[in-house]
Amino acid sequence: MKQRTLLGLVSLLALIGAYTLVSSVVSRPDLIPPTQDIAEALGDLIGPGYQMPAPEGHEGHHHHSSAQVDTLIQQGVTLQASLGISTLRVLFGLAVGLPLGILMGLFMGWSRRADDYLHPIYVLLRSVPPLALITYIMLWLGHSEAHRLIPIVYAVAVTVVIPTYHGVRDVAGKYTVAARSLGARGPLLLAYVLLPAASPAVLGGLRTAIAIAWMTAVGAEMLMAENGMGNLLVGGGMWSSRLQTRSDPAVIIVGIVALAAAGWAMDAVAKIFTARFTRWAR
Amino acid sequence: MRVRRAVIALLSLAVIYGIAAEIGRGRLPDRIWMGSHYVENIQLLPTFRSLAEEGSFLIESNILVDSIAVSARRVLFGLVLGSLAGILLGLATGWAARVEYLADPWVTFFRFTPALALLPLYVVWFGYGETSKVLLIATNVAVVTLLGAHQGVRGVPRVYLEAAASLGAKGWLVFRKIVLPLAFPDIFASVRVAAGLAWVTIVVAELIDARMPSLGYLLALAGAYPRVPTMLIGIATVGALVLVFDLLALLLHARATRWMKRAA
Numbered sequence: 001m002k003q004r005t006l007l008g009l010v011s012l013l014a015l016i017g018a019y020t021l022v023s024s025v026v027s028r029p030d031l032i033p034p035t036q037d038i039a040e041a042l043g044d045l046i047g048p049g050y051q052m053p054a055p056e057g058h059e060g061h062h063h064h065s066s067a068q069v070d071t072l073i074q075q076g077v078t079l080q081a082s083l084g085i086s087t088l089r090v091l092f093g094l095a096v097g098l099p100l101g102i103l104m105g106l107f108m109g110w111s112r113r114a115d116d117y118l119h120p121i122y123v124l125l126r127s128v129p130p131l132a133l134i135t136y137i138m139l140w141l142g143h144s145e146a147h148r149l150i151p152i153v154y155a156v157a158v159t160v161v162i163p164t165y166h167g168v169r170d171v172a173g174k175y176t177v178a179a180r181s182l183g184a185r186g187p188l189l190l191a192y193v194l195l196p197a198a199s200p201a202v203l204g205g206l207r208t209a210i211a212i213a214w215m216t217a218v219g220a221e222m223l224m225a226e227n228g229m230g231n232l233l234v235g236g237g238m239w240s241s242r243l244q245t246r247s248d249p250a251v252i253i254v255g256i257v258a259l260a261a262a263g264w265a266m267d268a269v270a271k272i273f274t275a276r277f278t279r280w281a282r
Numbered sequence: 283m284r285v286r287r288a289v290i291a292l293l294s295l296a297v298i299y300g301i302a303a304e305i306g307r308g309r310l311p312d313r314i315w316m317g318s319h320y321v322e323n324i325q326l327l328p329t330f331r332s333l334a335e336e337g338s339f340l341i342e343s344n345i346l347v348d349s350i351a352v353s354a355r356r357v358l359f360g361l362v363l364g365s366l367a368g369i370l371l372g373l374a375t376g377w378a379a380r381v382e383y384l385a386d387p388w389v390t391f392f393r394f395t396p397a398l399a400l401l402p403l404y405v406v407w408f409g410y411g412e413t414s415k416v417l418l419i420a421t422n423v424a425v426v427t428l429l430g431a432h433q434g435v436r437g438v439p440r441v442y443l444e445a446a447a448s449l450g451a452k453g454w455l456v457f458r459k460i461v462l463p464l465a466f467p468d469i470f471a472s473v474r475v476a477a478g479l480a481w482v483t484i485v486v487a488e489l490i491d492a493r494m495p496s497l498g499y500l501l502a503l504a505g506a507y508p509r510v511p512t513m514l515i516g517i518a519t520v521g522a523l524v525l526v527f528d529l530l531a532l533l534l535h536a537r538a539t540r541w542m543k544r545a546a
Contacts, residue, residue, distance in 0.1 A: 128521040132516070
């Protein structure tokens, strides 16, 4: 355990050190921004979204590290606000998508007949990348929040179906037979046997779903959203002209690190939650 | 029974769509407010006939085939490159604890980085061409297969290793004859998952950076006009490709692990 932390720290510091060295030797801030540029971009992005114009006669007001940072700050974009918006979208996707997917998985795992009919349809649904639907959803529902949220809901729902399905069929199957032979049926069977027995598999699926939800949220925001982490990464701009201007790698790196941290934190919460809920399985 | 029910389900889905499209023809709005302007002549639910017409146009003009070829090539290159790197690394981290400790922070970092977030960075580094897209897929695939290979090696029952050790086998021999074959199913399962992810990633990457003819570009064009039949055919094509890749992976897997069934 001790060696693990030590070696992990060593590798972390060694690579960051190597990066700092390389970036200062190469000195191409437009490609590999030096570590202090990244730190500066981070500071600028966390700072107040709107900077007061410099007082009269005071030359050289605060200079930001790049054009992208300037644009973002002019638009009032901050790292924490973007992260908050993306997190809300992810949470919405989970809140709506999880029940949908779990219900479908339960249904398919519960009834052989439902499985026979629904499985081929599910396979079709699963094969479609949720973000490919974004423009079609937009035609139906107009330019709104819907076409950012629906792909996330879709992705989450499709992801948790299979773990739930297997949880109900493979794991809970044994217990269900036993409970049935003792006379349990209907809601009792569902609430006291099936759901608890399937829960480890379902919660395992939850963690995959979190990762997929983040990926979908960022993709949707990169495609068309005026806020959120995806928007921060491509530095604003309009649909179809995104990525056309050269972005500032320092901002992108800050964004990526923030996203990784957010994903990791959410996963850690899910892990604790899972451990609490499935204590009996150990 | 299963097959019959599957056919019934899919057919009824198609029939419901057909009926909805016929009812919707002329009744659904064909002029849509897009936030800043109206777009005209929209078929929100194109009938099967207009889908067939559009499909035959896309096929005859080679647009569809070319797009599939470009996207599939990116997926294949990325898949091969990423799997190679990921599996090798995963075998190493699974086999040697020290390597695992060293790799741990970085594996965690990439695991929680949404793959698409890397796209703008790769575009800055490698330009808009093939390299950035292939590498984006490769990174995504490498993370998934690394975890698969790692788990595969870790999942090898201790008894086997001890039995081999007591018979005097060590090092490379144990790795090649025991660890590798036993880790194979896990590795394969992760490659299968990665293939699905690779398709999702590439189509969205092509949508965001819509330049070259490719499936994502086709979808982006269909969205810009907007042309719903093209859009739906594009979506269906991507879905079909994901399905075909998955089936191929399953077949290969069944073939490669036949010995396990025989042994059991």
